Amino acid sequence: MSYETLEIAMDGPVRNVRLNRPDVRNAFNGVVVDELTKAFKEADEDDSTRAVLLSGNGKSFSAGADLAWMKEQAGLPHAENAAGADYMARMFLAIARCKKPVVARVHGHALGGGSGLTAAADVAICTEGCLFGLTEVKLGIVPAVISPFVLQKIGAGRARTLFLTGERFDGREAQRIGLVHRAVAEDQLDEAVKATVKELLSAGPAAVASAKELIRSVADLSLEDAIPVTSKWIADLRATDEAKEGFTAFLEKRKPGWMS
Ligand code: COA
Numbered sequence: 001m002s003y004e005t006l007e008i009a010m011d012g013p014v015r016n017v018r019l020n021r022p023d024v025r026n027a028f029n030g031v032v033v034d035e036l037t038k039a040f041k042e043a044d045e046d047d048s049t050r051a052v053l054l055s056g057n058g059k060s061f062s063a064g065a066d067l068a069w070m071k072e073q074a075g076l077p078h079a080e081n082a083a084g085a086d087y088m089a090r091m092f093l094a095i096a097r098c099k100k101p102v103v104a105r106v107h108g109h110a111l112g113g114g115s116g117l118t119a120a121a122d123v124a125i126c127t128e129g130c131l132f133g134l135t136e137v138k139l140g141i142v143p144a145v146i147s148p149f150v151l152q153k154i155g156a157g158r159a160r161t162l163f164l165t166g167e168r169f170d171g172r173e174a175q176r177i178g179l180v181h182r183a184v185a186e187d188q189l190d191e192a193v194k195a196t197v198k199e200l201l202s203a204g205p206a207a208v209a210s211a212k213e214l215i216r217s218v219a220d221l222s223l224e225d226a227i228p229v230t231s232k233w234i235a236d237l238r239a240t241d242e243a244k245e246g247f248t249a250f251l252e253k254r255k256p257g258w259m260s
Helices: 030-045 067-074 078-096 113-120 135-139 147-165 171-176 186-201 205-218 223-238 241-251
Strands: 006-011 014-019 051-056 102-106 109-111 123-127 131-133 168-170 182-184
Touching: 006 030, 014 030, 030 078, 051 186, 067 078, 078 113, 102 113, 102 186, 109 113, 113 123, 113 131, 113 147, 123 171, 123 186, 131 171, 135 147, 168 171, 171 182, 182 186, 205 223, 205 241, 223 241
Parallel strands: 014 051, 051 102, 102 123, 109 131, 123 182
Antiparallel strands: 006 014, 131 168
């Protein structure tokens, strides 16, 4: 599929998905929502893709929802307005539920929905000076569709300050509160992203996908209720061909087949 607002390129097993509306700081409109959703579905279905790297061209990762588009949506009949909002929410879901691990490379600004894209990724790495913010209240709205993704990363307590004040904060603070995994100096960003991608590629592909599902399945269970789920999980997983290869490779002091 060809894209108008994204650049997609394979780098070996890594699918690079770059937001490409630099003139509006990669703000997302309906076309971006549609294309990003499709790009992540494509990543799901493509066996040669082992990781997805989400980044933005130009000065900023993303300035969030395109406000001209938001205004347009607001003027639609309510049912169409609601359907558009549902579709936008499902874009974030497509990222969070992607079967392949998603790394976000975040620079410049990640405001509103840009912070949402950061939260929807599995691993986000940003520059220390990058500016984040759940700035929606400054515009008279709320970070509604991104809230479940952001809450999973920063928790309700921190959200009570950040959703209500809409204050901006830098990459160091984003790391401190768990919105990103690491904040690094600008000239270290690509190296840090590369190091994380290398870690992901050295892991068993089915195990990585299973780890994502495991978190989803266990996060809300009590310790007692988790036991039947987690014990079955490891019993099933350790009997797979991938696990057998992982154990055997370790014992034979060689790299597993998925690393060759
Ligand atoms: N929607 C639509 N257009 C946007 C946009 C958005 N979210 N963010 C930036 N733009 C546009 C600007 O209107 C400007 O257009 P112009 O060149 O036609 O004037 C262009 O992108 C560049 O933005 P500008 O503000 O001049 O760049 P900057 O580098 O000084 O600042 C930001 C960048 C991201 C800090 C600033 O644009 C901003 O605060 N954007 C809004 C972010 C926001 O509140 N997002 C939440 C949305 S729910």
